[in-house]
Amino acid sequence: MSVESLEKIDTKVFERPTTLIDTEMHYCPGCGHGVAHRLIAEVIDELGIVEDTIGVAPVGCSVFAYNYIGVDFSQAAHGRASAVATGIKRVLPEKYVFSYQGDGDLAAIGTGETIHTCNRGENVLIIFINNGIYGMTGGQMAPTTLPSMKSTTSPFGRDTKSMGFPLKITELVAQLPGTYYVTRQSVHKPLNVRRAKKAIQKGFEYQKLNKGTCFIEIVSNCNSGWKMSPVESNKWMDEHMLAYYPLGDIKLPNDTEA
Amino acid sequence: MIKLMKGNEALAEAAIRVGADAYFGYPITPQSEVLEYLAREAEQKTGMVVLQAESEVAAINMVYGAAGTGKKVWTSSSSPGVSLMQEGISYIASAELPCLIVNVQRGGPGLGTIQPAQSDYFQSVKGGGHGDYRMIVLAPATVQEMSDFVKLSFELAFKYRNPVMMLTDGALGQMMEKVEFFEQQERETLDLDWTTVGKPPTRSHNFITSLHIKPDKMEEVNIHLQKKYKLIEENEIRYEEIMCEDADYIITAFGLVARICTKAAELAREKGIKVGVFRPISLFPFPYEQIKSHTGKIKGILDVEMNAGQMIEDVKLSVEGKVPVEFHGRMGGIVPTPDEILEALEKYIAGGKL
Amino acid sequence: MAKAKGNIIIDIEKCKGCEICMDACPEDVIAMSKEVNNKGYLYAVKIEDSCTGCTNCALVCPDAVITVYREVKKKKEQVAKITNVTGNITVTVDK
Known part of the structure; x- marks a missing residue:
């Protein structure tokens, strides 16, 4: 890009956020984790809270989140991220604390921690990436795998009679009086990315109010696990995942106060 | 100050006096008095965070999170509960987080009995969780030591950045003896460079992890831990x-x-x-x-x-x-x-x- | 109303060639390269000048490899600030 042409089109309207560490992420091409990471970094930058934010990384594909989001981070045991976040927030109540967890982490092995953290109304932000599969271990069935959806451990499709039903944990935690803001977003289209960012921003801002847990589900893709191209996986997600996991706010602050 | 006290209460009182910042626990006989005493006394005396977790699994992971901030953090349980904590203890040992874990042992295996036993020696000393790690393990014999070792445990935990286990039993936890407490210490914020407390502009971000995917790095971490354990063996035999x-x-x-x-x-x-x-x-x-x-x-x-x-x-x-x-x-x-x-x-x- | 003028700069070595930006671009400005980058991926390249600087590509990019510029019309009395990509040349001009 030459300087001359920049003189004409001069205003930078989008760039990589500072808090997103300038390194290559290990995620597969097209993986929604990258967008979600970037949005968190953007919000942290825009709110100017780098110095006051502590993240908790899960076990799963995003186990290395601490290599990408440049805030202090604690990497939790599988499923325990919200308990770890609780521990941090309780001793540092003035700080912003968020956990970043996948569906296996949050809605299978960590269900107990998730529900009780929300039920205590811990003033933390839980960001839940739901791609309906265990990505890191190679595409096994997750608690959120759709009925009839194939995975390496449901090779003939998830049979709900023997394997149970996809767990809508986000609707579940919205029922708890401890949650303050519960929403389901996605990051597969520009409009959805804008909405997801707004939700993450609210999730951080609400922490200052000390009114309870903010819980943001981001329905995402796993093109490797789903065995599709990135673009195909986003289309499939749109048609199938979002039919089961509809986007939108599930619980708004007004609902709590009403 | 000399008091007549149950071992479990002496533990709790000593933790208040040593200026502990947080306790995360779950009720289990024969150590529930610890959480009960703290719930009654701790917050008003020093502002210590006292939280009844939903399980021992959650409790030890809350300890992991809070200990990562460099605060004085502890938990207590009894044998079956400590078994549940083993995963977290392994992570804490690997991430080198200072904390105190008290096991007021009861008889096992399994749900066992609520009566005292010493059958968690192997678990405590040889590593009940996975991987080559060690806790510093202290075994008090009196209610007095139940108190004194709380202070000692935190000193050792921070000196070596290592979890310390106090291995006691239901009899000591439940029996009353006279105990002379040390003076109340202020809660203090230690100036440590490895903690996750929010990144100031003067340093790059800290992270606490036990994950080292590359074998040479994982071996390096293990060698470092073994050197530390050797140092502990040279200096801390009691x-x-x-x-x-x-x-x-x-x-x-x-x-x-x-x-x-x-x-x-x-x-x-x-x-x-x-x-x-x-x-x-x-x-x-x-x-x-x-x-x-x-x-x-x-x-x-x-x-x-x-x-x-x-x-x-x-x-x-x-x-x-x-x-x-x-x-x-x-x-x-x-x-x-x-x-x-x-x-x-x-x-x-x-x-x-x- | 005339379309806004924009431009994108792609960090091709960090691009993994997922094509999501291509799919998201309303102006078909982006295509995939014929050659691979050092990681072995075909990477996104700008092939048309019709970019409006809408940021759609950058918003959906999982690897944050796209920087977007846009021509911003300023009122006469305003002063425009011109900064190049690396930020080491800044020129202030009257419009």
């Missing part, structure tokens, strides 16, 4: 010798059992058998050399434990086969009496085993 100078026989025992054995040794001396008691206080690091130093002077060792024989393996390693080591143990929550210990000793001597 033990008590009672009437050992002229002893022909030594009884080895830890915790409360050592006190019963002291009584047995006194009874033996009344009968003309010169018996001493060697009490390891630190179970890791174990006083191998100190036990070994007696081998030239004694005829044998009787190891007494409230389990099927666990510490005896370390006692045998200590003496390197130079003197016979026999065992007397009770299980299932039964506390041995001085008479039965003496009887066991006499039987081994009469049978030519010692």
Whole structure:
């Protein structure tokens, strides 16, 4: 890009956020984790809270989140991220604390921690990436795998009679009086990315109010696990995942106060 | 200040006095008084965070998170609950987080009994979780030590950035004795460079992790840990010798059992058998050399434990086969009496085993 | 109303060639390269000048490899600030 042409089109309207560490992420091409990471970094930058934010990384594909989001981070045991976040927030109540967890982490092995953290109304932000599969271990069935959806451990499709039903944990935690803001977003289209960012921003801002847990589900893709191209996986997600996991706010602050 | 107190309450009071910042726990007999006492006393006295978690699994992970901020954090439980904590303890050891974990042991295996036992020696000393890690393990024998070791535990935990376990039992937890407490200390924020407290512009971000995907890095971490454990072995061995100078026989025992054995040794001396008691206080690091130093002077060792024989393996390693080591143990929550210990000793001597 | 003028700069070595930006671009400005980058991925390239600087591509990019510029019309009395990509040349001009 030459300087001359920049003189004409001069205003930078989008760039990589500072808090997103300038390194290559290990995620597969097209993986929604990258967008979600970037949005968190953007919000942290825009709110100017780098110095006051502590993240908790899960076990799963995003186990290395601490290599990408440049805030202090604690990497939790599988499923325990919200308990770890609780521990941090309780001793540092003035700080912003968020956990970043996948569906296996949050809605299978960590269900107990998730529900009780929300039920205590811990003033933390839980960001839940739901791609309906265990990505890191190679595409096994997750608690959120759709009925009839194939995975390496449901090779003939998830049979709900023997394997149970996809767990809508986000609707579940919205029922708890401890949650303050519960929403389901996605990051597969520009409009959805804008909405997801707004939700993450609210999730951080609400922490200052000390009114309870903010819980943001981001329905995402796993093109490797789903065995599709990135673009195909986003289309499939749109048609199938979002039919089961509809986007939108599930619980708004007004609902709590009403 | 001298008070008459249950061991569990002394633990809790000592933690308040040492200026602990947070306790995360889950009720389990025979240690529920710890959480109860803290719930009553701690927050108003020092502002210590006291949180009843939904499980021991959650509790130890809250400890992991909070300990990562460099605060003085602790938890307590009893055997089945400590089993649930093993995953978290392994992570804490790997991430080198200072904290105190108290195990007020009860009899097992399984749900077992609520009566006292010492059957978690292996779990505590040899590593109940996965991987090559060690906790510093301290075994108090009195309610006084239950208090004193809280302070010592935090000192050691921060000195070595390592979890410390206080391995005690239901009898000590429940029994009342007089205890003299140390002065109330202020809660303090330590200036540490590795904590996750929010990144100032002056440093890059800190992260606490136990994940090292590359084998050479994982080995490097292990080598570092082993060096630290070696340093702990060189510097932190603690033990008590009672009437050992002229002893022909030594009884080895830890915790409360050592006190019963002291009584047995006194009874033996009344009968003309010169018996001493060697009490390891630190179970890791174990006083191998100190036990070994007696081998030239004694005829044998009787190891007494409230389990099927666990510490005896370390006692045998200590003496390197130079003197016979026999065992007397009770299980299932039964506390041995001085008479039965003496009887066991006499039987081994009469049978030519010692 | 005339379309806004924009431009994108793609960090091709960090691009993994997922094509999501291509799919998201309303002006078909982006295509995939014929050659691979050092990681072995075909990477996104700008092939048309019709970019409006809408940021759609950058918003959906999982690897944050796209920087977007846009021509911003300023009122006469305003002063425009021109900064190049690396930020080491800044020129202030009257419009």
